[in-house]
Amino acid sequence: DVKVTQSSRYLVKRTGEKVFLECVQDMDHENMFWYRQDPGLGLRLIYFSYDVKMKEKGDIPEGYSVSREKKERFSLILESASTNQTSMYLCASSLYGRDYNEQFFGPGTRLTVL
Amino acid sequence: AQTVTQSQPEMSVQEAETVTLSCTYDTSENNYYLFWYKQPPSRQMILVIRQEAYKQQNATENRFSVNFQKAAKSFSLKISDSQLGDTAMYFCALNTGNQFYFGTGTSLTVIP
Numbered sequence: 001d002v003k004v005t006q007s008s009r010y011l012v013k014r015t016g017e018k019v020f021l022e023c024v025q026d027m028d029h030e031n032m033f034w035y036r037q038d039p040g041l042g043l044r045l046i047y048f049s050y051d052v053k054m055k056e057k058g059d060i061p062e063g064y065s066v067s068r069e070k071k072e073r074f075s076l077i078l079e080s081a082s083t084n085q086t087s088m089y090l091c092a093s094s095l096y097g098r099d100y101n102e103q104f105f106g107p108g109t110r111l112t113v114l
Numbered sequence: 115a116q117t118v119t120q121s122q123p124e125m126s127v128q129e130a131e132t133v134t135l136s137c138t139y140d141t142s143e144n145n146y147y148l149f150w151y152k153q154p155p156s157r158q159m160i161l162v163i164r165q166e167a168y169k170q171q172n173a174t175e176n177r178f179s180v181n182f183q184k185a186a187k188s189f190s191l192k193i194s195d196s197q198l199g200d201t202a203m204y205f206c207a208l209n210t211g212n213q214f215y216f217g218t219g220t221s222l223t224v225i226p
């Protein structure tokens with residue numbers, strides 16, 4: 001079974017705190033993604049990574065950074081959390097290549113910033 | 115630019131009935147894939163069905179089938195014999211290269 005796990009299901013932080021969301025996949029996938037999910041807006045891509053130490057900005061990277069030191073782990077960092085970053089965060093992984101590559105999702109982290 | 119549009123934010127269907135969820139997309143790529151994902155309440159997003167753009171035959175997975183109209187860039191999902199467990203948010207997604215583009219989702223409620 002493909003498994004994508006996220007470090008927390010629910011997280012409550014205060015404005016200005018540094019927040020780390022971690023994602024681990026066990027299927028040796030090259031690609032990893034961080035999305036933000038908000039009602040009526042669907043999934044919006046924050047950052048993605050094709051390989052270790054590589055990262056690419058998605059549609060809404062402002063206020064976020066990422067780290068990929070190992071192939072199986074992709075971290076999302078909120079340098080200084082703000083209330084408008086309250087949201088559901090989804091991690092996903094997929095194989096690399098031009099053929100179809102289904103994305104496998106983690107359970108999500110619901111982050112509340114007070 | 116790639117876009118995916120789901121024009122039905124919410125839908126409901128009686129148990130055992132059939133429902134169709136709409137999706138349109140836009141891409142200039144010739145080689146792409148289309149997916150429907152399901153996200154049950156408070157549960158993980160899972161793949162429902164996929165369609166390769168180069169295949170004319172519509173994909174089918176048990177009670178789930180698609181109507182893929184390539185020229186119209188339309189990719190609808192039909193759920194037959196709806197069950198209570200089908201209650202979920204459904205996302206249409208377009209895959210080109212290594213990136214995915216998602217619609218805004220349709221919240222489907224199956225009514226007993």
